[in-house]
Amino acid sequence: MIIEEMTADNYAKVCKGVIIRYSFAETLFGRVIVASSLLGVCFLGFCDIQESGLNELKSRFPKNSFEEGADEFQMAALSLLQPGKQGRAEVRLHLKGTSFQLKVWKALLSVPQGSVTTYSQIAQLIGSPKAVRAVGNAVGKNPVSLLIPCHRVICSNGLPGGYHWGADRKKCILEWERKQVEVC
DNA sequence: GCCTATCGTGATG
DNA sequence: CATCACGATAGGC
Numbered sequence: 001m002i003i004e005e006m007t008a009d010n011y012a013k014v015c016k017g018v019i020i021r022y023s024f025a026e027t028l029f030g031r032v033i034v035a036s037s038l039l040g041v042c043f044l045g046f047c048d049i050q051e052s053g054l055n056e057l058k059s060r061f062p063k064n065s066f067e068e069g070a071d072e073f074q075m076a077a078l079s080l081l082q083p084g085k086q087g088r089a090e091v092r093l094h095l096k097g098t099s100f101q102l103k104v105w106k107a108l109l110s111v112p113q114g115s116v117t118t119y120s121q122i123a124q125l126i127g128s129p130k131a132v133r134a135v136g137n138a139v140g141k142n143p144v145s146l147l148i149p150c151h152r153v154i155c156s157n158g159l160p161g162g163y164h165w166g167a168d169r170k171k172c173i174l175e176w177e178r179k180q181v182e183v184c
Numbered sequence: 185g186c187c188t189a190t191c192g193t194g195a196t197g
Numbered sequence: 198c199a200t201c202a203c204g205a206t207a208g209g210c
Binding site: 101128133 | 204205
Binding site: 118119120123132133134135136137139140141150153154155156157160161162163164167170 | 190191192193194
């Protein structure tokens, strides 16, 4: 997995007005919208109603214009969501976020499928053991759900915690991943 | 820049 | 269950 990182400042300079392509697809856990810039996938989120997904995309990238259509980046990302595929290397991500957020998101990538971590563990991993609350915030702003496994983070007391796309969906995904690992 | 509200938290009583 | 401190962000001014 290749990650193209960009802060808000950089993004404004480099990607102002650039067209972002988006398309919709079905996954095991619901309909998703996937979007990509010239550099890679920049957004992936669940959307039971297509319009709401599109609205969320637009609000995250207010300075861009949009056009419906699929491309290689999107296809590669989507193939990761299908069972049995492990070709994680060929996927390109284009992430816009603060340096803190980027650190958190990269830390999430080290959480293997089928296991979970906690907000405080992530905080320690990135060297700010006290910044638990902030970690929760950053995790919740993950623009590419599933690709960056933000759903594998739970509360340290064992409760599932929240999920941007619905707590029940989070449980559902975790359950499915747990079973996948058993099979292997 | 400062002030404030807002979190996908965690610890305490 | 109520409350508080925590760190980072976004938005209003």
